[in-house]
Structure formats: structure tokens, C-alpha cells
Amino acid sequence: MAATTEKTPSIPCDNHLTEEKHRAYREKLRAFLAEHADPIAELYEAEARFPRELLTRMAREGYLGTPFPAQYGGAGHDPLSLAILIEETSRCWGSLGIILAAHIGLGSNPIMMWGNEEQKQKYLVPLAKGERLGGYGLTEPQAGSDSGATLTNAVLEGDHWVLNGTKCWCTNATEAYSYVVSAVTDPDLGKSGISAFIVEKDFPGFSFGKKEDKLGLRASATGTLIFDNCRVPKENLLGERGQGFKYFMQTLDGGRITIGAMSLGLAQCALDEVAAQLVTENLTGDLFEHELRLAPLAEMAVDVAAARSLVYEAALTRTHQKRWTLEGAVAKYLASEVGMRVSSKAVEMLGFQGLKMNGRVSRAFRDAKLCTIGEGTNEIQKVVIARELLRTLGA
């Protein structure tokens, strides 16, 4: 990370939010990424190549199980460390950030939260150790923002659930070993008829559709899960029957912090590059003669500082409170808008260099757009935020 870690202006906005352990975790992680991720990011991104070997290496360092207890193979870190993991990886390489976010937050965490002991031993342990990768299946072609409109269904036949349906926009599709999937078990009960399942990639009747060709995050795999009379053992029902919708919404509450952290990392990357560029321009003399060139740097830095405060605050709320829906949505909304604004401005600040297809800034710009969409579009966030505020007021 030539232009990043050392030379970047450090905005001292997180000194009171982080503890020594978080800063130590961040330093170690930065060194790891500078050595192993940064040198390959541009090439892998250009070739849309999944960074399998890098993930294996990260697994050995415990990063794939960052927030899970040691007894389940994890590293036992808190939600703020998880946010820092996603922020720093995304700052280096957006695709790596989203792969980890999906693996930890969506593919593994629901098993930690609602899995029984057998499920944890069988599925969570290898996920936390990074021996396997996790995925998630909620969105369907007709059920995007409206995830309650799930059509994938599960019918109990003897000791198996038989799943039929299609999930789309699944991060880590084809690369993951196990998938946490929602399906309707009781069609008459509406959202209370949705349940969650753990599905292995080799279960009969489970196949993958085409890999999506995307604007950004091109080294991450996004695809379709197809269930055609897929037989899932009865014991792979996750948690209680009919609680799936609730589980998925809570999972998204967590996912929003990580998407916020990802946006933050992308914005920081863009800020780093602009700062490095301005250093090379060696603007001398009266700085008031360069206001148009300098003001964006200040605006970006303020934006990034605000986003970091909200993302870290949301992670800390998750540590201390049972419910962090409001904080997660607020952080995701602001940070993703910041990610887009800052990276877009950075492209302009770098001029034609900013337009180079797989350059750092062009990548951050293309990657950042996902964050205003994934884990609930920002239009959905606004409705969630308003609902939570009105709920607090007793409305």
C-alpha cells in the first residue's frame, strides 16, 4: 500500500471509540494486507478472479472467524474489530471486503446466533477456522427490497425438507461450501411462515446459475442458487420453524454495519489517493490560491471522519445492546453516501488517471455504488430509520 498507511493524514476521530486492542488489531491487519493483498488486487480485479489462496492465508491468521468465540474456532474479537476488519480490507480491496463480510456476517453468524450445538460443531467451526467459506440466500428475482415475498418453498417429506426456488445476487455463490437460505415452510402464515436452512453445496438438487457480470467488486463472486427438489436433512433447519424472516432481518442489522464499514474503507482509499496526489503536486506559496484543489480534501476528510464515527458507534452499540437496528441503518446510510460522494470526487481530482479502469480510485468508485444498494437500498434505510425513530416515540 504505497500511497496509504504511513502517508495518509490521520483524522483523529476514533481515539475515544477504539481501545488499544482495536488499534493493535488494525496495525497487524494493515501490515498483512500490504504484504499479501495489495500487490495482487489490481490483477485479480481485472481478471475477475476469486482470491482463494489469499483467503486461505487469511484463515491461517484467524481473520475468517474474527467475531466468533474460540470454542467454535474463532478469534473471539468484538463487533468493532469486525468493522475494522471490513473497513481495512475494503480500503485495500473492495472485493476482499465483501467476500469477508458475506462469509462472516451472512454465512456464519446466523449459525452462531440460532444454530444448535450440533450445527455449530458441524458448520460454524470449519467456517470460523476458514476451512470453508459461507454464503447466504435471501434475495429472489421478485423479492429484493420486499424480502418477505420469498417464493422459495420447503416441504417436509419424511426426514428431509425438499426445497424449490431460486435465490439471486448471492455473494460467494459457487465459492462457498454452506449457505444459509430462507424458504417458505408455511405458506398460509405470511412472513411467519418463513424458515431458515443450512444447505451444503453438494446436496442433491442444488445447483448454481450464471455468475453475474458486475460494475464493481469484480473479483468477488455473485451468483444464483437454484433449488430443484433439493433435499435438505431435517436437522438442517436453523433455529425455530417460522422464525426465518426475523432471523434474516436481524442478520441484515449486522450486515448493515459491515456494509457501512466497507463504504468507509472505500472512501478512505479514495481520500488516501487524493492526499497522495496533492502531495506530489507540491502546492507552494499562498494556499488560498489553491482553494478549489484543497477544499475537496477537507470535505472528503470530514465525510470520512463522520462515517467512521457512525460505523464504530453502531459496532459498539451492537456490543452493548440487544438491538441496534437504528444505529446500523444510520451508519450504513451515511457511510454509503459518503463512499459514493468521496470516491466520485476523487476520480475528478485525479482527472484522467482517475478513469483508468482498474486503478485504485476507479475501483473504489465502482465498488462504492454497491453499498448504496446491498443489505437494503438507502431508500429502505430511510424507511427503517424513520420507523425506528417513530417507534421510540411510541407512534
Place this chain on the structure above:
Amino acid sequence: MSQTMTKPSGVCFELSEDHKMVQKMVRDFAQEHLAPKAAHYDKTCEFPWENVKKMAELGLMGVTVPEEYGGAGMDSLAYSIVIEEISRACAATGVITAVQNSLGEYPLMAFGTEEQKKKYLPLMAKGEKIAAYALTEPNSGSDSAGMSTTATLQGDHWVLNGQKNWITNSTGAEIFIVYATKDPELKHKGICCFIVEKGWPGFTIGKHEETMGVRASGTCGLTFENVKVPKENLLGVEGEGFKIAMQALDTGRVGIAAQAVGIAQAALDNAIRYSKERHQFKKAISEFQLVQEMLVSMAVEIDAARLMLYRAALKRDSGEKFTKEASMAKLYCSEVAMRAALNAVQVHGGYGYSKEYPVERLLRDAKVTQIYEGTSEIQKLVIARELLRD
């Protein structure tokens, strides 16, 4: 007061019948022939010769060139409409056409000798040869007077040495309008403008740049190594190059503003279409107020942008100085294009992020309109200078 007026002056609420005809003709053509191939050209980065050929048949490669030189002889307002409609279908083809018209043909029309005009203009106006405009260098982007490509007079030839980069149309072009300095000490007063042909010894077209947007527009670097340019290929007079470059950019900015409006309109077209098709929570997403808000802000801004574009074009046609109007239109239209493209992706949700729908391409294409022919920051400096001049 004015029975003689054939077009609105000062305000422009409705296009004349002639302009409406041009608009309909180009729109129908572009939607039928250009739009279906836009994704292909974006993917492959091929120079869209097929598009160029068809547009040439309609006279679109020389919109404002007088008929005696093989052009269509139309005004700047018509030109703006043409670039908007082409860009609405395919932004890469839009910029190719804009460069041909504004940066290739315009300097010849304004500064060329009769011989130069006769020799080069018909080839360009009929689309038989593509033109490019070589001003930017690796170390002189916004600061174009600081260029380091040199021109030295040796007998009856100028000898050019140096490098240019980010030159649109390079993979297809055969005629290059090239700027070089006869003495860097003279700064902008030392700059000269030349007409250089592809294939001249020492002139190399470099590798195609892999860019984020307008990927089929043939952007390359150029290298000049002792390139001998006949004296008669100096455009304008010695040391007048900077003036030519700046005037060409004034015209060019109208073209880029038009391209931006076209991209923004395409974004709105797609967002409206998709929001009516896509159903969530048991209704079309177009029925949600927050989605409507996005559509509305796009539509309002596009309308304002288009009026600014038309104003700049009319000012240009009036013969008055239009630097400020062109810069204002370019600044505002490109920002509107960016916001509209972002909103269009947002309305499409996950689908907007995939290459299955055209909106992610519009987003990539929109970004460059804030950068080329002067970044937004440069436009602000230009506008401020014009505002403070009096």
C-alpha cells in the same frame, strides 16, 4: 418587433419545426441503430466504424460544416440536439462525433486557409476520415499552456517532438489537430497548431487506454519523434495555437454538455421504464414516493440542463462570445449526468449493478463528462474569470 426572427432569442421554450425534425430524425436513427450495439462496443472497446458510416450518410459527421465543404450546414443548436440524441443511445459514439465536429472540423473552419479547408474539411464532414484533437500531455492536463511537445521550423517543415495522451478517437483517426510549442519560455504565446496525418514518419499511435467509460472512443497516447510537418499544415498563424485550442474547447464544451444531457436522459428513460416494470411489496416501485422523488429530481435537473445547453448553443450561433455560457452548461450538465446515472442505478437496485442492464454503463460514461474538455474545477475557474472580468 421582429418579424425577421426565425428562432427564439434570449429564451428558448420551444424548438423550431426544423430543429424538431432534426431531433426526431436523429432520435429514431440512434435508438434503432446505435442503442442496440452500445453494450457490445462498451465491452469490446472496438471503434464503432459501423455507427460512423451510418451517421456519415445522414450528414452527422459534419453537422455545422457549410454544404460547400461537404457538411450539413446546420447551426449549433441542431448540433447540440444531434450530440444529445446520439449520446442518449451510445455515449462513446457521442463523444466520437463531438470530437469530429467540435475539435476536428471547427478549428479548420475558423482558422484554416482555403487550401486547408478544401483539402481536409470535406473528408471529415463526410465521415471519410476521422479527426482527433491532441492537446493533453502526460504532464500538462488542466495546465495546457505548460505543454512540452515542441515544434521547430527547419526549412519548409516544422519538426514535432513530444508526447500526447488521453486522445479521443486515436484508434480511428487519420487527421490529428496537434498543439506544440515553438518555445516553452513563451508559455501560451509560443503554442502553434498543426494538421498532422496518420502514417507520417515518426508519428506513432500508442496503445489503447483501458478506461472506465466511453470505452469505444479510441483513447490512446501519441508519440512524435522528429515528425516532419509541411509548413502549409500550420493552422492559423504561429503562436496562435493557444487561442485556437481555447476557442475549440468553448465549442467542444457545448458538445460535452450535450453528451451529458443525452446520458442523463438515457438514465431517466431507463429508470422510468424499470420502475414501472419492477414490482415489490405488491406494487410497481414507481408508486413509491422515494422512487418518484428520484425520478422527479432527475427530470427537473435534466430540463434545466438542457435549457442551459440550448442557451449556450444559441449564444454561439449569435456570434457573440459564449465562453461563460459554454462552461456553465458543461459544468452543470455533467454534474446532472452523474447524479442522474447514480439515481438510475439506485432505482434498479441489484440489477443496476449488473451488466444485464445499461445503467451501470451510463454511470461509467457519465463520469468522464466531468473531466474531459476541462474538469469541473477548471470550468469554475473559467466561469469565475468571466464573471469578474467586467
